[in-house]
Structures are given as C-alpha cells and as structure tokens.
Amino acid sequence: MDAIWEGLREAIRLIASGDAQLREIALRTVLVSGGATLLAMAVGVPLGYGLARTRFPGRTLILGAVNTGMGVPPVVVGLVVWLMLVRSGPFGPMELIYTKRAMVIAQFVIATPLVVGFTAAAIQALPREFPDLLTVLRAGPLTRFWLTVREAQLGIMVAVMAGFGAVVSEVGASMTVGGNINGQTRVITTAIVTETARGETAGAMALGIILLAITFAVTLLLTALQQRRAR
Amino acid sequence: MDVRFDGVSVRRSGREVLHGATVQFAPGRVTALLGPNGAGKTTMLRLIAGLERATAGQVLIGDTPVRAGTTSPHVAYAFQSAVFLAGSLANNLELALRFRSVPPAERATRVREAAAATGIAELLGRDARRLSGGEAQRANLARALAMRAPVTLLDEPLSGLDAPGRRQLLHELPALLRAFGTTAIVVTHDRDEALRLADALVVLLDGKVRAQGPRAEVFGSPPNAATARFLGYTLLPGEGGELIGVAPRALRPGPGEVELEMQVDDVLDLGVRAEAWGTVRGVPVSVSLRAGERAEGAIVVSAARAAVTRFRE
Numbered sequence: 001m002d003a004i005w006e007g008l009r010e011a012i013r014l015i016a017s018g019d020a021q022l023r024e025i026a027l028r029t030v031l032v033s034g035g036a037t038l039l040a041m042a043v044g045v046p047l048g049y050g051l052a053r054t055r056f057p058g059r060t061l062i063l064g065a066v067n068t069g070m071g072v073p074p075v076v077v078g079l080v081v082w083l084m085l086v087r088s089g090p091f092g093p094m095e096l097i098y099t100k101r102a103m104v105i106a107q108f109v110i111a112t113p114l115v116v117g118f119t120a121a122a123i124q125a126l127p128r129e130f131p132d133l134l135t136v137l138r139a140g141p142l143t144r145f146w147l148t149v150r151e152a153q154l155g156i157m158v159a160v161m162a163g164f165g166a167v168v169s170e171v172g173a174s175m176t177v178g179g180n181i182n183g184q185t186r187v188i189t190t191a192i193v194t195e196t197a198r199g200e201t202a203g204a205m206a207l208g209i210i211l212l213a214i215t216f217a218v219t220l221l222l223t224a225l226q227q228r229r230a231r
Numbered sequence: 232m233d234v235r236f237d238g239v240s241v242r243r244s245g246r247e248v249l250h251g252a253t254v255q256f257a258p259g260r261v262t263a264l265l266g267p268n269g270a271g272k273t274t275m276l277r278l279i280a281g282l283e284r285a286t287a288g289q290v291l292i293g294d295t296p297v298r299a300g301t302t303s304p305h306v307a308y309a310f311q312s313a314v315f316l317a318g319s320l321a322n323n324l325e326l327a328l329r330f331r332s333v334p335p336a337e338r339a340t341r342v343r344e345a346a347a348a349t350g351i352a353e354l355l356g357r358d359a360r361r362l363s364g365g366e367a368q369r370a371n372l373a374r375a376l377a378m379r380a381p382v383t384l385l386d387e388p389l390s391g392l393d394a395p396g397r398r399q400l401l402h403e404l405p406a407l408l409r410a411f412g413t414t415a416i417v418v419t420h421d422r423d424e425a426l427r428l429a430d431a432l433v434v435l436l437d438g439k440v441r442a443q444g445p446r447a448e449v450f451g452s453p454p455n456a457a458t459a460r461f462l463g464y465t466l467l468p469g470e471g472g473e474l475i476g477v478a479p480r481a482l483r484p485g486p487g488e489v490e491l492e493m494q495v496d497d498v499l500d501l502g503v504r505a506e507a508w509g510t511v512r513g514v515p516v517s518v519s520l521r522a523g524e525r526a527e528g529a530i531v532v533s534a535a536r537a538a539v540t541r542f543r544e
Contacts, residue, residue, distance in 0.1 A: 137327040
C-alpha cells in the first residue's frame with residue numbers, strides 16, 4: 001500500500017516538476033500508440049465494413065480469424081513482426097527494427113483485428129433495412145460507406161477505444177521490436193518494466209499512474225464525442 | 232410506366248417463396264398486392280426494387296429488365312418499417328432527391344409538397360429518428376412520394392398507425408397516389424384496405440399468383456376457391472364435390488334467390504340490430520337480423536345469385 005502512495009506522490013512530483021525525460025516518454029507513447037490506432041482505423045474500418053456488408057465464400061472463416069486476432073498475445077505479435085523486420089528477415093533491408101516505426105507496425109497489427117471486429121459488429125447491428133434503404137435511395141459506393149460508418153459511429157468509437165487501450169497498455173511487442181532504447185524507443189510500459197527491474201518501484205508506480213491518466217484522458221475524450229453523437 | 236413479372240420464381244433456403252409469377256401492373260394505376268403473411272408480397276416488391284434476385288424469369292420496368300443490386304431511378308420504395316438516417320426529417324426526405332441529381336430548388340419544393348400531402352409539414356425540422364410510430368410512417372410515405380418516381384412501391388403503408396390516422400390516410404392515399412400519376416403497388420394483407428386503396432388486385436397465396444384484375448372483377452367473381460376464401464367468402468359444400476362461395480356479408484335471413492338452411496346456435500341482441508351465429512351445412516356463418524326479428528333453431532337464409540360463385544376444386 002505504501003508503494004502505491006509513494007508512487008502517487010512521485011507521479012505528482014514528476015508531473016509538477018515537468019521532468020523532461022518523462023515528458024519525452026509520455027509523448028512518444030502517445031505518438032506511437034496514437035499513430036498505430038489511426039493506421040488501424042484507416043485499414044480496419046473499411047475492412048470491417050466490407051466484412052459486414054458483403055457475402056463471399058470463406059467470410060465466416062475470415063471473421064473467425066479476426067475474432068481470434070482480437071485475443072492474440074502482443075508478445076507473439078512482437079515476435080512475428082521482429083522476425084519480419086530483423087536484419088536477416090524479409091524486410092530487414094528496410095532497417096526498421098528497434099525504431100519507433102517498428103513499434104507502430106507491431107501495435108498496428110495488434111489494434112487492427114479489434115477495429116475490424118468491433119466495426120463489423122457495429123455495422124451488422126444497424127437495422128436490417130439499412131443497406132436496402134441506401135440501395136433504394138441510389139447512394140453511390142463511397143456515399144454508402146460514409147453513411148454506414150456515420151450511422152454506426154457509436155460502435156466504431158468503441159472500436160477505436162478498444163484499439164488504443166490495447167496498444168497503449170501492451171509491453172511485449174514494444175519491448176521485442178523497439179528494444180526499449182532510452183531516448184529512442186522507450187515508452188511508458190517498457191519504462192515501467194525497466195524501473196521495476198531496477199527496484200525503483202515508486203518510479204514504476206508513478207509511470208503506471210501517468211499511463212492510466214493518459215489512457216483515461218484519451219478515452220474520456222472519445223467517450224465525450226461518442227455520447228454527444230448519441231444524444 | 233408498367234411493371235411486368237414474366238414467370239418469376241424466387242427460391243430461398245430451399246423454399247420456393249415465389250412460384251412462376253406472371254403479372255402485369257398497369258401504368259398509372261394503384262394495384263394492391265394482397266395476401267396473407269409469408270405469401271411472397273414483399274419479395275415481389277423487392278424484386279421490382281432490385282433488392283432480390285429472381286431464380287427464374289424476369290421483372291421488367293417498361294421494357295428494361297430489373298438488375299439485382301441496383302434500384303432503377305424510376306422506382307421509389309417505402310419499406311414496411313420506417314428507417315431513417317441521422318439528421319432532420321427534411322434532410323432525410325431530401326437525401327434521395329440529392330442522390331438522384333434533382334436540383335436544390337426543386338428538392339425543397341418536392342419535400343415541402345410531399346410533407347404537406349402526408350400531413351407532416353410541421354415536423355420537417357425534427358430529428359427523423361425521434362418521430363412517433365405514426366409520424367414515422369407518414370414520413371416514410373412522404374419520402375417515397377417526394378421522389379415522384381414513375382413506379383412507387385408501398386409495403387403495408389398503413390401499419391403502425393392508430394385507428395383515426397389509419398382511417399384518414401386510407402381516405403387520402405388513393406387520391407394522393409393518383410394525383411402523382413405513379414404506377415403504385417401497395418402491399419397489404421387486409422382485404423378492406425386493398426379494396427379502398429386500389430383500382431386492381433393481385434392475390435398472392437403461398438407464393439403463387441392466384442388472381443389478378445380490376446378489383447370489382449376479382450372480388451365479385453374470384454377465379455378459385457382459395458382466392459374466395461382469402462377474400463372472406465363463406466365456402467359451403469355443394470353437390471359432387473362442388474364448393475359454393477357466398478360473398479362476405481351477402482347472407483341475409485329470409486327467402487331469396489339462393490336459399491340455404493341455417494342452424495342458429497346463438498343470438499346477440501344489440502338493440503338496433505341483432506347478430507345470429509350458427510352453421511350452414513356444418514360451416515360456421517353469421518347473419519345480421521333487423522330489430523325485432525327473431526331467429527331460433529333452423530331458419531332460411533339466402534343470398535342474391537350474383538353474390539354466389541361455384542367452384543370445382
């Protein structure tokens with residue numbers, strides 16, 4: 001219990017002092033996880049729409065794979081991405097391993113199934129007549145997509161929150177492909193691991209509290225947007 | 232613009248929901264597509280709107296075959312349940328016109344006119360998804376009318392309305408559709424609604440078109456016993472397997488052209504008139520009695536010859 005209070009005091013002290021290293025780690029965390037979430041949205045929302053609105057052989061298999069992807073351990077994703085990006089791997093010459101880009105790629109792989117799965121579910125939950133209405137109104141393909149996403153936006157916001165929540169809190173993939181290099185690829189979760197390993201539990205707790213605060217702030221913003229639309 | 236079904240069948244999940252339908256919907260007329268639930272009425276509307284694929288035959292609007300997956304610009308469709316997009320009712324009514332490249336000024340006029348015709352002019356600024364059931368149903372109709380399409384499809388347009396609203400729209404809708412000059416196809420399972428709304432009837436039973444033609448013709452002399460039964464005829468066993476169909480409310484107490492014996496089971500006296508229930512040849516029937524008229528045991532009931540049709544099936 002003492003460690004928690006000490007951590008809280010340390011967190012307040014670090015934030016109040018405007019600790020440059022902490023600021024840098026927090027900013028990197030938001031940029032890497034935010035970037036990965038935005039990319040996952042750009043790819044996942046159209047894919048979710050496609051899966052919800054088209055019928056083709058193997059669709060159930062793909063939906064099953066997406067749903068499985070929602071529960072794949074980040075460290076496994078990290079391992080696969082590491083094998084792809086490591087110098088001897090197929091994308092080795094691109095020299096992405098142990099960079100922020102590598103972390104974005106790994107987090108993108110983690111977030112995308114969540115965005116696809118939640119988006120497909122949100123679109124399928126729209127009234128059964130909805131796609132027929134768009135056909136009868138003679139909406140073009142892009143307009144259909146836009147109107148459908150607009151109608152399903154409450155569920156899609158959940159997809160974004162789930163995606164961001166999953167990547168900002170993961171440690172395995174970031175550690176594996178980013179390498180936790182101080183000043184370059186260290187994010188809050190990997191910094192917590194480092195602090196804990198050093199026995200700096202107060203510092204680790206402080207970082208944990210800051211991570212929670214960031215996650216809460218982003219989710220609160222998205223929730224506020226979601227609820228404004230729901231009114 | 233006429234709409235034709237040429238031997239159209241639809242098979243869904245191993246079941247034939249429409250069986251070789253050959254029908255012609257006359258241009259500029261209101262036709263009621265009449266049948267019980269699950270008869271295939273909505274399937275026929277969906278085929279015209281290109282929302283369903285025929286497994287055999289073809290549907291033509293004018294001379295153009297309908298392409299599955301695309302609704303012809305000549306077709307407007309009001310679904311049974313009113314679905315709206317986020318936004319005001321005016322935006323919703325306007326949307327279809329925008330997608331059909333109607334100029335903005337023309338769009339505003341059409342929206343206003345359709346809303347006024349359906350009695351929802353004062354609701355145009357409201358959030359379309361917060362309308363009451365009756366308002367939404369009128370808005371659904373207004374959206375279809377605003378398109379001013381040569382072919383208008385209405386699926387149970389009076390469902391979800393309360394009794395006064397339904398009575399009013401039943402009174403206004405036929406004139407409204409005729410004024411728009413559209414070929415209107417109205418799905419209903421209600422015989423009286425069909426008779427009030429339409430110039431022509433198409434009777435659909437178990438996925439088969441069992442009757443079609445002007446309403447007086449179909450209703451006055453149904454071509455088969457199944458249609459007669461659905462239209463409310465009383466079917467009585469006759470000689471040699473023949474069935475005698477007596478038109479609804481045609482049976483009266485007392486002698487007449489076609490006389491039958493009725494066994495009276497019960498009489499309900501309502502003051503100004505009474506209702507007698509019983510059986511004719513074992514088939515349950517009821518007749519209305521005038522005030523003071525008595526009925527007990529076996530009485531003679533009759534119908535005019537024109538109200539009786541004989542079927543061999």
